[in-house]
Amino acid sequence: MLPFLRMGKGILLAYDQGLEHGPSKDFNEKSVDPAYILDIAEKGKFTGIIFQKGVAEKYYDGKLPLVIKVNGKTSLPKGEPVASQICSVKQAKALGAKAVGYTIYLGSAHENLMLCEFGRIQQEAHELGLAAIAWIYPRGEAVANDTAPEIVAYAARAGLEAGADAVKIKYTGDSDSFRWAVRSAGAARVFMSGGPKAPTDEAFLTQVKGAIDAGASGLAVGRNVWQHERPLKMAAALREIIFNGQSVEAALGKFAP
């Protein structure tokens, strides 16, 4: 059992965008503060929080299950993407993590480095009693469309075979095609990646509903919550869909005043 599930489902608050995209792209005066995010995570009843080790060291308060993202990169370098290990599994455990997360840029010219490093990390994680989650993002010159159903299913399957306990993958755009990705992941849990802020609440909730209907175990979401004007309302709406099996319409009701 993954350590961040509740009734078999999970909703993780992701907060490594500062490293991945830069603070000026994603944050404002409030969301730049990890304490603000932790507050949302707790009040919004998230089942886990995702930090890089530096944020965990300085802000994590032990109230929610912690996932440490153990590799990462900035958006600055051009060329084939690669992210290398920044935090050891041992250090993640010492910081209180229940799981480690690692990004594999599938299809990158450096894919083999990341598959290899994840393989080692997965073994260490299991030996130390942590879960291993793979962020699998097909990217690089060889990847034309990273949300094409075949490529998302490929990501899911690669995560299963490489030993991930859960995979974080992008939504394909419709529930039917995402179902194939979930099926391809087999016994590895599927978490939909929240991605950039959606144009409307309905649009985002419809994606989440599609993923859950397709069999996903949950959602790893950042910007669509903490960039929201009313993040706790969004969290409540997401919980309706993920834990209570409600419709998009019912979930939207959580925004009512």
Place this chain on the structure above:
Amino acid sequence: MLPFLRMGKGILLAYDQGLEHGPSKDFNEKSVDPAYILDIAEKGKFTGIIFQKGVAEKYYDGKLPLVIKVNGKTSLPKGEPVASQICSVKQAKALGAKAVGYTIYLGSAHENLMLCEFGRIQQEAHELGLAAIAWIYPRGEAVANDTAPEIVAYAARAGLEAGADAVKIKYTGDSDSFRWAVRSAGAARVFMSGGPKAPTDEAFLTQVKGAIDAGASGLAVGRNVWQHERPLKMAAALREIIFNGQSVEAALGKFAP
């Protein structure tokens, strides 16, 4: 003696195509499920099953000898092929494996990385009591035709010299030229690689018969069995040829109703 032979012959069910080719290319609703494959392996009396570590961790039930493929890559990256280690020999053993498999892309610009890594893995495997199988696939810009008799024999020989207990190589197209590859492998056992689904059952069984007549110890097959409408019939036909020395015609009789 290899741990997955029966009367000196073997038939291994290979199932790492999800990582190597992507699920959408090779799988359907049934074959995407490792449990379906395990069921075929057991009912089809295979002498072993080949998984990546993630599938082994989550599905392997200990009923058949397990081979863990310890490296792998996707089909996405362009450029010279390379696959690095994903699963340690120690972890493979802990998962119950009796052997490890490793792909060497002979002729790749990264050939030396793989020969070196296989060398280390082979030593560890022997120290821990596991067999080491080399998937030897000549590939890359320097390789014009990967089923030319000379190149297949080169693959077989490289496997022997690098310390493989068994080599998995492609069929050359005829039994006479494949015999030279088997002879080049010397005391290393030769397993024909099943490859993509053949146009007809007869075509595939003729290849297998050719390989066995040439001295191969058996077959590592995936798609020609689990993409088949009647996989257990195909398994029965293959056993006729591999274990009972029967003709293609006799083997085809297994499909009779």
Place this chain on the structure above:
Amino acid sequence: MLPFLRMGKGILLAYDQGLEHGPSKDFNEKSVDPAYILDIAEKGKFTGIIFQKGVAEKYYDGKLPLVIKVNGKTSLPKGEPVASQICSVKQAKALGAKAVGYTIYLGSAHENLMLCEFGRIQQEAHELGLAAIAWIYPRGEAVANDTAPEIVAYAARAGLEAGADAVKIKYTGDSDSFRWAVRSAGAARVFMSGGPKAPTDEAFLTQVKGAIDAGASGLAVGRNVWQHERPLKMAAALREIIFNGQSVEAALGKFAP
């Protein structure tokens, strides 16, 4: 608490320019001598001194907290910048260091090597009781302007997430935009990088004042002090701003005869 703060603020004398830029570019007959620099550091009441290990081994006298810069490069190579580890954390500790410093060229094609190496060094430093400071300098073909507010804030944030206890970053040019970088660094302390000798004392002190007003914890300065004709006067002026919260005008008064 960082080991080189006084009343929560710090002023570090940096002296690794001999390796980074070459002695002929930055030094004269006096400043080429580490003993001269140590003398300034002590008389100028700096809260710490920054050396490469070779200078520390041969000159450090234990009077001030020592920061050892554990990687470095020359200005000679063209191409994407990369600096690898020269001094182990263990060796830094043995030389008396209270902190280690490491440069990450964010945005370089080799960024992943440096993020990864810093991650390992940060863990070792914390295990041995040393602080880890990241010099974060966006540089390489992908970086158009390394003092643009967004890029400086990105540097600060990357330092926080990667686990730095303090980050050394360039000034953005005005206090308002630097405040965003300080905010992005969160609980990681921000030290403004002194940079090349400013055209006038007022110009430099105005930068420092802007950084301190924006929330920086201090300054890591080299050339603007030891290339100065009256380094101890400059040190006194800087202390006025950093520790006493004085204005630029008041600080300039320290130069009065």
Place this chain on the structure above:
Amino acid sequence: MLPFLRMGKGILLAYDQGLEHGPSKDFNEKSVDPAYILDIAEKGKFTGIIFQKGVAEKYYDGKLPLVIKVNGKTSLPKGEPVASQICSVKQAKALGAKAVGYTIYLGSAHENLMLCEFGRIQQEAHELGLAAIAWIYPRGEAVANDTAPEIVAYAARAGLEAGADAVKIKYTGDSDSFRWAVRSAGAARVFMSGGPKAPTDEAFLTQVKGAIDAGASGLAVGRNVWQHERPLKMAAALREIIFNGQSVEAALGKFAP
């Protein structure tokens, strides 16, 4: 003293051509079989046999001193040549080896990798009581002619300085120029590399005689023996020259019926 000398001279039977050139290029039905080669080695009174680890594991019978070639490559990849370690020194010793052999492609863009790896292997070998032999082959874009006297002497000298107990180098074409290579090797023993099958027995024996007269300690030969119709006659002829100091004419007498 090298463990494969007899009266200060040696003749080694080399048999790693299957990996280096492919079986179809060098072998026939007989010579493809390591048992055939071992038989020649024993009956031909060779002072040692050279195998890759895989052949040693499966065929070596302990009757002759064993040299394990611990790196190797195929002839397939284009580009600057590099061969990495396949067999550890520890494993070589466990297989019964008295010496390890390692190829350095001097002048290759990857030369530094091989000089470095050989350096480590040489140390391990001496610590474990094995001799270290360097196959030094200048090759790559920077090398115009790998049998030019200067380049062969360079190979010999590089072997001495890198710590080889013996070097295997190509013949320069005449005894006088080869003498300089032998002299350059100093206290490292020189073994002439047999190379491809010579056009006539006399041509080959003349080369060997030239090498021995120049001070070589012996010969590492493969194809000129086991591709020969009468390998034991050739072995006898070679022994006449190497151990008994006979002329080419006298040695040719060994072929008389």
Place this chain on the structure above:
Amino acid sequence: MLPFLRMGKGILLAYDQGLEHGPSKDFNEKSVDPAYILDIAEKGKFTGIIFQKGVAEKYYDGKLPLVIKVNGKTSLPKGEPVASQICSVKQAKALGAKAVGYTIYLGSAHENLMLCEFGRIQQEAHELGLAAIAWIYPRGEAVANDTAPEIVAYAARAGLEAGADAVKIKYTGDSDSFRWAVRSAGAARVFMSGGPKAPTDEAFLTQVKGAIDAGASGLAVGRNVWQHERPLKMAAALREIIFNGQSVEAALGKFAP
């Protein structure tokens, strides 16, 4: 104190040119023999001898302090220069070395590999009680003139900061500019690199005198001694300048019959 100084000065006989340049470029029948060189070193009262490990293993007799050069390369490869470690510090110590030498090609695209490797070697050397000498040679596409005063001073300073106990650098051409390099090296001792055979004895001795007058601790010389017709006379002349503070004219008197 460096282990190869006498009255604070040193003269080292360098003999790794066989690897660096090839024997045919630098050696003749006499100088190709390490025993000849050792004899010169002893009779010429050198304060140390510099060998690669292979020559040390086979020839070193313990009479003079030994410096082992622990990396090296041939002159064959084109492209950016790099030399990797061939001999471990532990092995150097076991061979009797009092110091290790390592070449850093400053400005090379691979500069970071060598700064990093030297850093590790320096630490090991000091832990084992050996001195660490850096041969610092600016070289590669980014270096236009490797004897320009600024670049030689940069080399000297980089050696100090990287932790060298002594640096071996090229002469700048005049004593005044070399003095700046010596000053830049600080507490690291400076040894002038002898370089290729000078056109006249006077020319070479004038260089050495200029270096000593500039504050150098001595000379590491090879070809200007052992390519000399009267090497012991040259050694005597050098000693006059280095140890006795004599003029070039006085030193030339040593060649008188």
